Amino acid sequence: TNPAGRMLNRFSKDMGAMDELLPKSIMDSTQTILTIIGAMVVVMVVQPYFIVPILVLLAILLYARSIYMKTSQNTRRLEGITRSPIFSHIATTLHGLSTIRSFQVQSLLISEFEQHQNVNTGANFMFHSGRFAFGMVLDLIFFVFLAIVVFSFLLMQTDALGDKVGLVVTQITALAGSIQFGIRQSAEMFNHLVAVERLLEYRGLPSEKQPAQDSIALAKVKQWPSSGGIQFKGVNFKYIEEAPLVLRNLCFEIKPKEKIGIVGRTGAGKSSIIGSLFRTALIEGSITIDEVDTAELTLETLRSSISIIPQDPVLFSGTLRKNLDPFDRYSDEVLWRSLELVELKDIAGPLGLQSHVAAGGSNFSVGQRQLLCLARAILRENKILVLDEATANVDPETDRLIQQTIREQFVDCTVLTIAHRLNTIMDYDRVLVMSEGTAVEFGTPRELLEIPNGVFRDIVLATGPAEAENLMNMARKV
The missing domain is CATH 3.40.50.300 (P-loop containing nucleotide triphosphate hydrolases)
Structure with a gap:
């Protein structure tokens, strides 16, 4: 069976995530990919050997993303699952409001609501904590990479021109920032796909069994039922x-x-x-x-x-x-x-x-x-x-x-x-x-x-x- 709260959850929160948040994250990820391609072309023209460390950076970020995705999608599912009892509780409370007030059990219903809300808040907190932790790891990786790039100029090319160094550092900074943003948005995109997954579960529910068309016996009568036996x-x-x-x-x-x-x-x-x-x-x-x-x-x-x-x-x-x-x-x-x-x-x-x-x-x-x-x-x-x-x-x-x-x-x-x-x-x-x-x-x-x-x-x-x-x-x- 499908409780009313679960259906309300999926056709409100999940539908909103699919209609509003998912397209934005897809657009951000697409724009970031195009930005990365353009920046890499500039870096290849100025200093081709910087492509290798950039690819290494990309591999490290993708590895960090894979670790993050293992937990983020599960916590997103958990947050969605724990949200459904809240909707069910609200719906049943509104339906039985007169009975609740008659027996003066408002405090009991409030306590039950707070329990559902606390469970959902805990799952929501875990999801957002994972997001912030992932963002901090990406910032740390980017900081280390940028430090390596700057010190490589100081140690390897002491005669490098300032404008050349500035262009490379600027492009690498933009590139690394774009990669960081793209990795984060792609992770968000897959998290929002959990909402699509939950909606597709309802699309796949089997419909009520019935014949494709009415029986031949019905076609032989002008009006059915004619008597009601x-x-x-x-x-x-x-x-x-x-x-x-x-x-x-x-x-x-x-x-x-x-x-x-x-x-x-x-x-x-x-x-x-x-x-x-x-x-x-x-x-x-x-x-x-x-x-x-x-x-x-x-x-x-x-x-x-x-x-x-x-x-x-x-x-x-x-x-x-x-x-x-x-x-x-x-x-x-x-x-x-x-x-x-x-x-x-x-x-x-x-x-x-x-x-x-x-x-x-x-x-x-x-x-x-x-x-x-x-x-x-x-x-x-x-x-x-x-x-x-x-x-x-x-x-x-x-x-x-x-x-x-x-x-x-x-x-x-x-x-x-x-x-x-x-x-x-x-x-x-x-x-x-x-x-x-x-x-x-x-x-x-x-x-x-x-x-x-x-x-x-x-x-x-x-x-x-x-x-x-x-x-x-x-x-x-x-």
Whole structure:
């Protein structure tokens, strides 16, 4: 898996290094090479025998560079690796800010941040210490070389002209300085290539497995899915290859237009059913929708044919229109109608569909964000609607509006609801009860409540005597 902090790190800091710092170091290295070539030509014309010590100097500097590069690239990688937990910590802290303040654990989170920051600062200090040490070694080598050049004139050519000596010393000084700068910049160039290396790792990540094109069976029908029938046959599901199965030999059939509630305790595999339906991870077995195997469909076709309202609604920074219809497929009249159906027409304000939506929909309440997702589902007119505990975090009034809209606008659709509030599914056609990745009960709410010591019956009784009695009465009326 790739944590959010690691991705933020690579697509911010590493991307910046590749776009800004790497081109500059490449340009500096190229200019230095041209300067060295020009200076060496001048030295060869005036004193050809100085080429030998210059080449010796170059060899010494390259040797020092090779020693430095062994550690600098590793410390640069270490600095990048230790930076990722900082981004992850900031992202998770911002996401859970209300919880942190509610439990007054700010000092604990600050302490954790300082630990991550100290580790990264240590790695950063090692990298820059290596840079400064390498620069000092280059200065020392250059100083020794320049001293040898000057004393060689005093000892070997006592009759040398001052202008000739000055020209040679000036050119050698410029040449040695250029070599020193070039060696340093070339080392920096290779250090910045670590950022490119880290980005290329993401480029090489394998994409989700899918067929090159949709199955022939899909081409024979005008509209798919046309009715919304779903069938699971021996489905096993896990998130990564090495992980244990989260769904085991799952077999059930959902008829077209049925309203199905999915219940179970935490970790029972409720959300994994939705993941398998959207093919988000590794699946064994067969899942068919209207007699078409989903494994034979491209992910774009499959996922665009199923509407979902998640527990945490997803809204993007932009206009209200772009959030409802990002691909500009619908007219303004259709968009206004969808907003009217979910009673959100008033939130548009004076700008109408061009009203601003902040990142994550932060300028709307949780309930309004859920209703916007519901409006998107109404626009799509898909035959299958999935609600992943969509009303778990909304107030009862918004919950009532969502349930009423679903019952009115999705009459001819198959609806799968992962239920947090059991009263929302007691009038459904059937309820699927999950436990440890398997379907242990599947039937109408009334049938399941009549099973002695049944799992669904226990879940209902756990809500308390008054609420359990209310739920049972709702089931009897269906």
